[in-house]
Amino acid sequence: MHEWALAESVICTISDEIVKNKLNRISRVIVKIGELQQIDLDIFRFALDTVLASYEPTVEKGSIILETELSTLKCNVCENEWAFGENIKNMPGDEVEAIHFIPEIAHTYMRCPACGSPDFKIKKGRGVWIESIEGEI
Amino acid sequence: MIDPRLHIIGKRLENIKKIIAVSGGKGGIGKSTVASVLALCMAKNGYRTGLLDLDLSGPSTHIILGIEGVYPEEDKGLIPPEIDGIKYMSIIYFAGNNPSPLRGRDISNIIIELLTITIWGQLDVLILDMPPGISDSILDVIRLIKKMEFLVVTIPSKVAIGVMTKELKILTELSIPVMGVLENMRKKESPLLSDMIDDLSIPILGAIDLDRAIEGATGNVDKLTETAFFKQLNDIFFKKQ
Numbered sequence: 001m002h003e004w005a006l007a008e009s010v011i012c013t014i015s016d017e018i019v020k021n022k023l024n025r026i027s028r029v030i031v032k033i034g035e036l037q038q039i040d041l042d043i044f045r046f047a048l049d050t051v052l053a054s055y056e057p058t059v060e061k062g063s064i065i066l067e068t069e070l071s072t073l074k075c076n077v078c079e080n081e082w083a084f085g086e087n088i089k090n091m092p093g094d095e096v097e098a099i100h101f102i103p104e105i106a107h108t109y110m111r112c113p114a115c116g117s118p119d120f121k122i123k124k125g126r127g128v129w130i131e132s133i134e135g136e137i
Numbered sequence: 138m139i140d141p142r143l144h145i146i147g148k149r150l151e152n153i154k155k156i157i158a159v160s161g162g163k164g165g166i167g168k169s170t171v172a173s174v175l176a177l178c179m180a181k182n183g184y185r186t187g188l189l190d191l192d193l194s195g196p197s198t199h200i201i202l203g204i205e206g207v208y209p210e211e212d213k214g215l216i217p218p219e220i221d222g223i224k225y226m227s228i229i230y231f232a233g234n235n236p237s238p239l240r241g242r243d244i245s246n247i248i249i250e251l252l253t254i255t256i257w258g259q260l261d262v263l264i265l266d267m268p269p270g271i272s273d274s275i276l277d278v279i280r281l282i283k284k285m286e287f288l289v290v291t292i293p294s295k296v297a298i299g300v301m302t303k304e305l306k307i308l309t310e311l312s313i314p315v316m317g318v319l320e321n322m323r324k325k326e327s328p329l330l331s332d333m334i335d336d337l338s339i340p341i342l343g344a345i346d347l348d349r350a351i352e353g354a355t356g357n358v359d360k361l362t363e364t365a366f367f368k369q370l371n372d373i374f375f376k377k378q
Contacts, residue, residue: 005254009145016144047213052162076240083364098231101215102250104243108232116240126246 003039004113007047010064011055013130017057023135025061030132034125035071036084036103038096044128045065071125073106080114081123087113103127143255146281149252153187153260157316158278160267161290162300166193167321168290170351171370172266174361175202175288178371180222181362184261187217190227191245191278192268194237194319199229203356214256221358226255241273248277271304279313286314288342292322292329298333305337317342319373343373 010031018026031048034040049061071084087110088096095109103126107118159172169192176188176198190198199205209215210229217224228237228247239247257263265285267352268274278285286300287308291301301318308315314318317340320330325348333339345366361367 002211002215002254005145005256006141009141009253011146012148013139013141017139039288096378101254102228102247104239104247104250105228105231105237107239107243108235109194110239119240121240122243127250128141130141133139 003044004051006039007044010048010128010130011051014052014059014133015056017133018046018059018135021135022137025136026056026063026133027136028134029064029130031064031066032129032131033068034103034127035069036106036122036125036131037127038100039128041066041068048124056070058067067131069125071109072123073112074121074123075112075115075117076121077116077117078112080112082113084110084125085093105136119125140249142249143281145254147258147283149255150263150284153257153261153263154284156265156282156309157262158265158267158275158282158285158287159290160269160275160304161272161297161303162269162285162304163297164269164291165290166290166297167345168269169197169266170201170266170286170323170366171290171319171345173198173305174367174370175374177202177221177263177358178367178374179264181371182375184223185224185259186255187224187226187260187263187264189263190229190266191248191251191274192266192318193228193247193274194239195268196227196229196266197265199225199227200360201242201355201361202238203359209255212256214254214342218257220237224257224260228249244273248274249281252281262272271307275304279311281367289317289318289339290321291318293320293324293327293329295329295333298330302334302337305339308335310341315339320344322347343369345369347375 074081098105179186190196205298217226221369291297323344348366
């Protein structure tokens, strides 16, 4: 249920944006979920809806749209690019779970498939972020 | 694009009365030992205490306190395990004893993630063990944690004090509270530290003598609390009050 903490951060952000921009109604929020963090979408959705009901009961559940994004990792040494999905099948479960909690732990357990370097960039699909919040004043 | 984690960190820390970042410009001056033993002092004096190891590339507080075989509990976030009265959080739960080669952006993301998902609950004091230098980690905690003060550690060496002075100057420039400077590994009375930081108006909290017993006590909390190091640090923080 670590997803709960991240869901709470999303709702907290919506709440802050309502106050900051004096919004009366939220019409659409797009939340991106990066592949690397391996968020359980069912748990995340349940947590979002539950926290939303206590924080911002005026915001409708259906206004939050979840979109997943595949990861792109890029080696700083040889510039090779690859996706987390290509690594995961060969990794022990505890290492995969550690990356779920802290995506940058990928640098501990993963290496560039081309040159073996741990020096790579998480270019896309890291974790949870809000792409946009639309509302009416 | 909004990073939602930045909006919850204040809430995560709102029930912590005092946050102390233990830092110092140079490596090898005993910051982690001070942070660990200070956490022990706080806990032994009845304070609800947390310790967060933010030396992400070289975490060591778990070695000093002999913490192993524990893991945070998952419940709407991660609840740090409590060991010897200290709620303890570190990257070692995830990285184990493996090296974590991290660039600045990764360090920032890990600090933000840890502050987002860690559920500390009610604490009297949270101690942060900072890495050496005034780069990403220090800039991030200054950016992310509003109610925090620095405890700056040095040793009686011109080089260490010289580097520490730079940290004191930037903290002063940014109006970040500094509770004071702690002199570690003192071999004899010397005016060196007071002379070198005299113009900064930052208090010297006290000195801890070089304690060769600390190495033998590392990893054993009972032995640590018997060291002169523990007693002197405890006196500095609790005898004066």
